[in-house]
Amino acid sequence: MTASVDARPDPVVLRAASLYRFFRAGDEETLALQGVSLAVAPGEILAVAGPSGSGKSTLLACLAGIDEPDGGTVTVAGRRLSHRLEAERARLRASLVGLLFQSANLLAHLTVARNIQLVRRLVRGPVATPVDDLLDQLGIGRRGGAYPAELSGGELARAGLAVALANDPVVLLADEPTGELDLATERAVLELLRARARAGLAVVIASHSPAVAAAADRTVSLTDGRLDP
Amino acid sequence: MIRLWLLGSLRRRAGRLVAAALGVAIAVALLASLGAFLTHSKATMTSRAVHGVSVDWQVQVQPGAGTGEVERLLQDTPTVAASVPVGFATSTGLSADTQGSTQTTGPGVVLGLGAGYQRTFPGELRLLAGMLDGPVLAQQAAANLHAGPGDVVTIGRAGLPPVQARIAGVVELPLADSLFQVVGAPPTAQRAAPPDNVLLLSQDEWQQDFAPLAAARPDLVTTQFHVATARALPADPAAAYTAATRASNNVLARAAGAAIVGDNLAATLDAARQDAAYAQVLFLFLGLPGAILAALLTAVIVAAGGDRRRLEQGLLRARGATARQLTRLAATEAGVVATLGAVLGLAAAALVGVAAFGTVRFGTTTGAALAWGAAAAGAGLLVALLTILVPAGRDARVVTVAASRRRLAAPRYPLWARYGLDAVLLLVAGLVFSATSRNGYQLVVAPEGVPTLSVSYWAFAGPALLWLGAGLLAWRVSDLVLGPGRRVVAAALRPFTGRLYATIASGMARQRRPLARAVVLLALALSFAVSTAVFNATYRQQAEVDAQLTNGADVTATPVPGTTPPAGLADRLAAIDGVRAVEPIQHRFAYIGPDLQDLYGVRPGTITRATALRDAYFRGGTAADLIHRIATEPDAILVSAETVKDYQLSPGDPLTLRLLEGGSGRQVPVRFRYVGVVTEFPTAPKDSFFVANADYVAQRTGNGAAGAFLIDTGGHHTTAVAHTAASLLGSAATVTDIATVRGSVGSSLTSVDLAGLTRVELAFALVLAAAAGGLVFGLGLSERRRTVALATALGARPRHLRAMILSEAAAVSIGGLVAGVATGASLSLMLAKVLTGVFDPPPSALAVPWAYLLGALAAAVVTLFGVAVVASHLARRPALTLLREL
Amino acid sequence: MKPDVSITSAGGPSTDPTSTAAPSMDAGPAKAGLVDTTLAETSPKRTVPQQAVLVDCHELACTFGAGPSAVVAVHGVSVQIRPRDQIAVTGPSGSGKSTLLHLLGGLVPPTAGTISWPGLGGHPLGSPGRVGTIFQAPSLIPSLDVVENVMLPLLLANTDPAKATRRAHAALRAVDIGFLAARVPDELSGGQAQRVAVARALACRPRLILADEPTGHLDHATATALLTALLAACEQTGAALLISTHDRAIAGRLSRQWVMRDGGLVTASAAADPAGQVTR
Known part of the structure; x- marks a missing residue:
């Protein structure tokens, strides 16, 4: 995809403007992000590629408001997410952002349905989709009562996605979501994401998987904290 | 949520x-x-x-106030159960003609006891000779006057002619200090000692004799109401x-x-x-x-x-x-x-x-x-x-x-360790300890006169800081030995772990924080167990000593004072079932200068069969030394420290005492030689007394009558033996057993029965010691199940796994045991020193309950190794789930 | 249950082109490098009889649990592995790849069928050092540094500590991470940790290396480099290599392909000659 985001008729739902992030370990200072800017429209899937340690995870943490960039701003659905109190960021994240990790997306001591309910309790305001419908959409309609340890690999991936989508987010941020999946499951997860994107969800996936890059509308590549031109 | x-x-x-x-x-x-x-x-x-x-209460009627008014006031007070009037009059002196000579004392006090006094307050008077019905002399006055029952005493009255009274009996006033207190005065303004010359009359006689004095010299006569409250x-x-x-x-x-009110109840x-x-x-x-x-x-x-x-x-x-x-x-x-x-x-x-x-x-x-x-x-x-x-x-x-x-990331060296908090704590503990030890471990300060105690809480800071400091030090030492000292650890492991010694040592070096934590917890738990057990055992030992000191032996039979017990009584006592030994002790009164003191005649060869003599009772030699001297030098005598000071005695000085014979008042001079100091002796009072060779006393006075029999029962059936002995001696005699005494002696603190507390604490200490090692170590192992599974997958045999796990168990055990026992021992020593004041007499040695201590140590080590063995057994077949997570 | 297909490694090659992944673009030059390395090594350090069978199994099966909840992880597998075999095991998650590797390494006993290790001198757990294992997840012992981790299998095989240290350092240098020797696992990146695991597997000079998804957590470049190092080392020592993976690019660089589905071996193919030798 080469089309400029600004040329799209839809408004931008996620925007990052010149993000900087430093880490200091002893005397060493690492620049994890060096002026990263990007914009994602509703319905768009953006893949962020790059080798290990290129800053993908830091970028996602800043986009989610988990980490605070040292410079630059993050805006989600028109609301500034960066440079706010931690509690305010958490509240915005709870209602606007979904996060999908490579593993351990669920709390081990709760069933899949309760994991989803727990996330929903964190959101102020109602969530449209009933839990069963959400699970049905993801193809694990009958596994709501199961504990994570009782799920197969494919089911676990879908359940993780269900929890990430539990709050009906406008943006889904995924960090290597298919790293541990076999090809068939990876394909299924990507298809589910595509379906969600068609319904208006903006998706950012950090991954080095070629399948992810192929499924994305657009791929940007991160090297040493900078977006490759 | x-x-x-x-x-x-x-x-x-x-x-x-x-x-x-x-x-x-x-x-x-x-x-x-x-x-x-x-x-x-x-x-x-x-x-x-x-x-x-x-x-x-001792309610004293103030000058100018009416006695009846106060009596009515007390009758209207709901808390008052009974009140008896007691007159106090100051006499210019008492005198008596006995055995052809006249003895006169200095100023004395004459009390007028209201009707029913002895019945209402049985603890105030103890009859030594004669009977209570009539004028009664206090023991010291009787001695001063050489007077006894039947003698006539002349009572001097300031500005008035003297009056006379025929003595009916001699009594001891056990609570003289409070009886003769200056009512309403603070403790510091109390008189140094109760008056020596005391005569007790009935209220009627007293009124008759001293109403005139009260009219002439109201300053010499007062009236009190002695009150028993509800x-x-x-x-x-x-x-x-x-x-x-x-x-x-x-x-x-x-x-x-x-x-004004003298509140004895509140003071106590x-x-x-x-x-x-x-x-x-x-x-x-x-x-x-x-x-x-x-x-x-x-x-x-x-x-x-x-x-x-x-x-x-x-x-x-x-x-x-x-x-x-x-x-x-x-x-x-x-x-x-x-x-x-x-x-x-x-x-x-x-x-x-x-x-x-x-x-x-x-x-x-x-x-x-x-x-x-x-x-x-x-x-x-x-x-x-x-x-x-x-x-x-x-x-x-x-x-x-x-x-x-x-x-x-790896945790940094903790802040306290970098600033040496452990050393600081130990140093402060030492300083506090030496500061408290400089005032003679006076944790309990008891001023003369009024029995008031004050506690130096500060002294407990020493042991507390020692405990904390030792815990931190154990952490630091474990950290040092396991970390920088890993070569030493490796060398120590070499004979037991084959080729793996260096690997195990460096694995332990990087796991040293959790291991050090286990060592510290084990050490603290063990030191808690050790010091608690030693303190409790010592406490029990001293309570027993106190009881034995007071009672003299397991059972003590005291015939009526002044009487000669029938011959063969000792043999009949010894024949009672359960009696192991019977030891007669002579009890006499002896004058040194104007002072009357108790004198105990003992048989040095056999005295220790019936009672324990501890080194703490004596000064100038051990108990065995001094008793041996009494045996080899029949005229040797042990004297109280106060007497040594008052009469400037040096060891070897001759000492002539006038021994008093029972109720007759006859005085027999006997020559002794001062050889040592006695501070405590079974059945002896807390103040001054003498201890001498019984045979020598009997030979010099021509009277070998025993004043008391100490009966050893081996600590068993004391009540039954006491009962039988009482029936042998007759109802007038006193027979006491240690079980009864144990419950009532000493200060209220040492008399508290710690047995229950001891059981509770020792059980908890045992649980904690076992849990500390086993639990902490076991948790550490469970966190490393993956490591063990990995080692198995890499080809580790059961013996390799055992070597790895048991090495850690051994490190934790050895560290914990060494630190725990060292800390526990020093804590016990410090605690015993700090608490010296509680013990009366102070312990000559700590009582160490070896069985319990070894049990506690064994429990801790067995739990720890049990956990290790179970863990290494489980590790033989790595859990499949763990393997699949690899 | 009967397996759909049972194919021994010595059996005829399946030449169905659809089941063989096309070599990825970067695999070409890496293979060239591999050949160079192999040529540079004039004689293998250990002489292994070329046709000695390392692992021989027949109708191998492994079932977890019992009764109605039992899970058949592997069934009806009859294969042989010979020296210098380079085999990729592919298949979806849960198809039994890991269990098969654990069976072949002797870590799990089979519940049915037979397995023997004639070329390894008996059960692998009884003769440590003959089989090197590389796991998917970080598998270094966190309380040991890199050298100690690499030494551990040597020491467990009763090697003299001084000699074990030398060989551990040599193994680290062989996969170009000699400079990591003094680090602890927490200080390593994922790729570095897997390289250490490779060095650990190589240090014993095993005759068979079993690698369970060794590149699963790595990005593509790191995975490629790791595989190159592993293949080079196997070339040098003449060890057989068995890798389970779902990365086609990785699988494509190995000479033989086994595909698993539902616990059974469904197809096997070779980009090599029937004897399992690498094509020059």
Whole structure:
């Protein structure tokens, strides 16, 4: 995809403007992000590629408001997410952002349905989709009562996605979501994401998987904290 | 959200919650049972203190006020159970003509006892000779006048002709100090000693003799009302003191200057109140370390789930939970753990109460037991909050989501270690100890006259700091040995672990923080067990010594004073079933200068068969040395330290005493030689007395009559033997057994029966020692199940796994044992020194309960190695799930 | 249950082109490098009889649990592995790849069928050092540094500590991470940790290396480099290599392909000659 985001008729739902992030370990200072800017429209899937340690995870943490960039701003659905109190960021994240990790997306001591309910309790305001419908959409309609340890690999991936989508987010941020999946499951997860994107969800996936890059509308590549031109 | 979380936790990982709750439960149970015991002890102190008081109040009629007015006032006071008037008159002197000579004393006091005095206050007078019905001389006065029953004493009256009285008996006044107090004066203004020359008359006689004096010289005559109160007092000594003081103040206020009150009850309760404060410190000292240990155990259990918790917190934060929500979640979890722990702990305390005291209330009131239960539960909540909420809160603030998904970097050297807090604590402990030891370990300061105690709480800071400092030092030393000293560890492991020695040593070096933690907990638990056991054993030993000192032997039979017991009585006593030995002791009175003192004639060869003589009783030689000297030098005599000082005696000085013969008053001069100092002796009073060779005394006075028989029963059947002995000696004789005495001797603190407390504490110490090593070590191993599974996958044989796990177990055991025993030993020594004042006499050596100590050490080591063996056994076949996670 | 297909490694090659992944673009030059390395090594350090069968199994099966909840992880597998075999095991998650590797390494006993290790001198756990294992997840012992981790299997095989240290350092240098020797696992990146695991597997000079998804957590470049190092080392020592993976690019660089589905071996193919030798 080469089309400029600004040329799209839809408004931008996620925007990052010149993000900087430093880490200091002893005397060493690492620049994890060096002026990263990007914009994602509703319905768009953006893949962020790059080798290990290129800053993908830091970028996602800043986009989610988990980490605070040292410079630059993050805006989600028109609301500034960066440079706010931690509690305010958490509240915005709870209602606007979904996060999908490579593993351990669920709390081990709760069933899949309760994991989803727990996330929903964190959101102020109602969530449209009933839990069963959400699970049905993801193809694990009958596994709501199961504990994570009782799920197969494919089911676990879908359940993780269900929890990430539990709050009906406008943006889904995924960090290597298919790293541990076999090809068939990876394909299924990507298809589910595509379906969600068609319904208006903006998706950012950090991954080095070629399948992810192929499924994305657009791929940007991160090297040493900078977006490759 | 919180409800969902908790229900899931309870359903899926109840084990972890229960484990943490068990740690809390130990703390709760320990505090609840010790607290209830403390309350029970305090109630005992109150009742013992009150028991020792005969006259509760001495209400003195003020000059110008009417006696009848005060009497009516007292009759109208509801707390007054009985009041008896007592007249006090100062005599210019007493004189008596006996055996053809006239003895005259200096100024004396003549008391007029109202009707029923002896019946109302049986503790005030003890009849030594004659009878009470009529004029009675106090023991010292009788000695001064060489007078006895039947003799006539002339009483001098200032400005009036003397009057005469025919003596009916001789009495001892055991409570002379309070009897002759200056009513209303502060302790410092009290007279140094009660008057020497005391004559007691009936109230009628006294009125007849001294009403004229009262009219002429009102300053020489006063009237008191001796009052017995209803004694409806609270159980706690402090509250009882307040109540007693209020009651007497009420009388004082209503008397409006007509009378002043000498409140003996409040004065005694004041001392008991101080003792109670002391017991409270003891409680803190013995109970707090246990509670702290339990809290540390809980912290370790909770910390074992730390990685999982950080991961989950990170996940929840990623999903939009705020730090406050996470804190609330942790607080709720802590609340659940605390509630569970409190329930389990209080149930355990109730069980302990049943086991140790036969009642869940520990012999105390329901209210006090409930209060202590609530306080202990509160402490449990505090422990849960500190161990669960604080780390969770810290993580919620510090750990970012990204970091929570990474292993935390190696922890830095802790702040306290960099600033040498352990050394500082030990140094301060030493300073405090030497400072308190410089005032002669006067933890309890008892000024002359009024029996008031004050407690130096500061002295307990020494042992407390030692305990903490030693714990930190154990951590530092473990850290140093396992870390920089890994070559030494490797060399030590080499004979047992084959080629793996260096690998195991460096593995332990990088795992040294959890290992050091296990060492510290084990060391603290063991030192707690050691010092508690040694202190309790010493305490019991000294209480026994005290009881034996007071009673003389297991059973002591005292024939009527002044009479000669029938021949062959000793043999008949020895024939009683259960008696092992009977030892007669002579009891005489002897004059040294104008002073009358008790003299005990002992048979040096056999005295130790019936009673124990301890080195602490003597000065100038051991007990054996000095008794040997009495045996080899028949004229040798042991003298009290005060007499040595008063008469400037040096060892070897000749000493001529005039020995008094019973009621006859005949004085026989006997020459002795001073060889040593005796401070305590079985059956002897607390003040000055002599100890000499019985045969020598008998030969010089021509009288070998025994004053008392010490009966050894080996500590068994004392009550039965006493009963039989009493029937042999007749009803006038006194027979006491140690079991009865044990319950009533000494200060109220040492007389508190520690047996229950001891059982409770020793059981807790044992549980803690076993849990500390096993639990902490086991948790450390379970965190490393992956490592063990990996080693198996890489080709480790069972012996390799055993080598790895048992090496760690050995390191923890050795470190914990060495540090624990060293700390426990020094703590015991310090504690015994600090508490020297409690013991009367002070212990000559610590009592070490070897069986218990070895049991505790064995329990700790066996638990630890049990965990290790089970772990290495389980590791043989790595759990499939672990393997699949690889 | 009967397996759909049972194919021994010595059996005829399946030449169905659809089941053989096309070599990825970067695999070409790497293979060239591999050949160079092999040529540079004039003689293998250990002489292995070329046709000695390392692992021989017949109708191998492994079932977890019992009764109705039992899970058949592997069934009806009859294969042989010979020296210098380079085999990729592919298949979806849960198809039994890991269990098969654990069976072949002797870590799990089979519940049915037979397995023997004639070329390894008996059960691998009884003769440590003959089989090197590389796991998917980080498998270094966190309390040991890199050298100690690499030494551990040598010491467990009763090697003299001094000699074990030398060979551990040599193994680290062989995969170009000699400079990591003094670090602890927490200080390593994922790729570095897997390289250490490779060095650990190589240090014993095993005759068979079993690698379970060794590149699963790595990005593509790191994974490629790791595989190159592993293949080079196997070339040098003449060890057989068995890798389970779902990365086609990785699988494509190995000479033989086994595909698993539902616990059974469904197809096997070779980009090599029937004897299992690498094509020059």
